Amino acid sequence: GNSVTQMEGPVTLSEEAFLTINCTYTATGYPSLFWYVQYPGEGLQLLLKATKADDKGSNKGFEATYRKETTSFHLEKGSVQVSDSAVYFCALSTGTASKLTFGTGTRLQVTL
Amino acid sequence: NAGVTQTPKFQVLKTGQSMTLQCAQDMNHEYMSWYRQDPGMGLRLIHYSVGAGITDQGEVPNGYNVSRSTTEDFPLRLLSAAPSQTSVYFCATNSRGTYEQYFGPGTRLTVT
Numbered sequence: 001g002n003s004v005t006q007m008e009g010p011v012t013l014s015e016e017a018f019l020t021i022n023c024t025y026t027a028t029g030y031p032s033l034f035w036y037v038q039y040p041g042e043g044l045q046l047l048l049k050a051t052k053a054d055d056k057g058s059n060k061g062f063e064a065t066y067r068k069e070t071t072s073f074h075l076e077k078g079s080v081q082v083s084d085s086a087v088y089f090c091a092l093s094t095g096t097a098s099k100l101t102f103g104t105g106t107r108l109q110v111t112l
Numbered sequence: 113n114a115g116v117t118q119t120p121k122f123q124v125l126k127t128g129q130s131m132t133l134q135c136a137q138d139m140n141h142e143y144m145s146w147y148r149q150d151p152g153m154g155l156r157l158i159h160y161s162v163g164a165g166i167t168d169q170g171e172v173p174n175g176y177n178v179s180r181s182t183t184e185d186f187p188l189r190l191l192s193a194a195p196s197q198t199s200v201y202f203c204a205t206n207s208r209g210t211y212e213q214y215f216g217p218g219t220r221l222t223v224t
Contacts (some may be wrong), residue, residue: 004154017145032211043116043202043215044155051211089154093211100145101168102154 002027004090007104013080013110019105022073023064023090031092033057033066033073034100038087047075047088080110114138116216118203127195133188133219135203142208144186145170146178148199149218154204159187162208193223196219 004102007022025031032051036044048057053068062077092104119134129146137144145160146180147170157170161180175197177189200220 017138022210026126034211041217043217044204045215046212049211099160102147102156104152104154 002092003033004092004096004103006088006090006106008098009044009087009105009107011106011108013108015110015112016079016081017110018083019075019080019108020087021090021108023073023075023103024091025071025092026096027071027092027101029094029112031094034093035062035064035073035075036071036089036091036102038089038105039078040086044089050079066092080108082110082112084108116203116205116214118201118216118219120219121217122220124224125190126224127194129193130189130191131193132219133190133201133203133221135186135188135216136184137186137205138184138212139205139207139214141181142183142212143179143206145204146176146186146188146215147202148172148197149202150199158188158201171189189222193221195223196222197221198223 002091034049035047037047048059050057050066056065064075087105087107089105091100116137146158147155147194149155156172159178161167201214
């Protein structure tokens with residue numbers, strides 16, 4: 001079956017620090033990969049996606065590259081802001097877009 | 113447009129009580145899904161629907177029923193609540209052929 005493994009949080013960084021959140025997956029077939037973000041008290045929002053190997057998804061300064069050889073989709077940002085504080089979820093889909101498999105989430109706290 | 117709305121925002125039930133969590137969307141999306149979010153477990157798919165009159169089970173369907181009589185509404189029913197169903201419930205929608213799911217704000221349910 002499908003599964004997603006994320007690094008445990010919380011991750012605490014100072015503003016302008018470099019961010020990496022690791023994500024690896026196992027999947028049957030050829031998955032599409034996603035990062036979703038959840039701000040406090042809200043539902044999830046799609047942050048970025050990649051649908052095939054070597055694709056790079058990017059949005060709001062965040063990037064992630066679909067690495068088939070290492071089954072990974074690590075999230076990176078060069079300079080985090082306090083407003084980036086949220087929970088980040090890695091997810092995949094191998095079939096209908098309604099069936100997402102999520103990781104456990106990584107809480108990011110950015111301080112001044 | 114309201115997007116995806118969920119009611120109620122908060123609910124406390126006693127063991128054995130029944131209730132319906134409401135989800136409505138005005139985005140004309142074909143696909144709708146219900147997830148539960150538990151600490152350390154990410155989001156898990158309960159049930160999903162690919163169109164009016166069509167529903168299917170996700171990863172954790174036991175104890176929950178759904179129906180989809182219209183494109184707009186996708187209620188989730190708990191017939192006999194149990195403490196193990198204490199969770200935050202999210203409804204999500206997406207259009208056929210696309211991967212971006214749009215999430216509602218969630219319903220926090222406590223079963224005592």
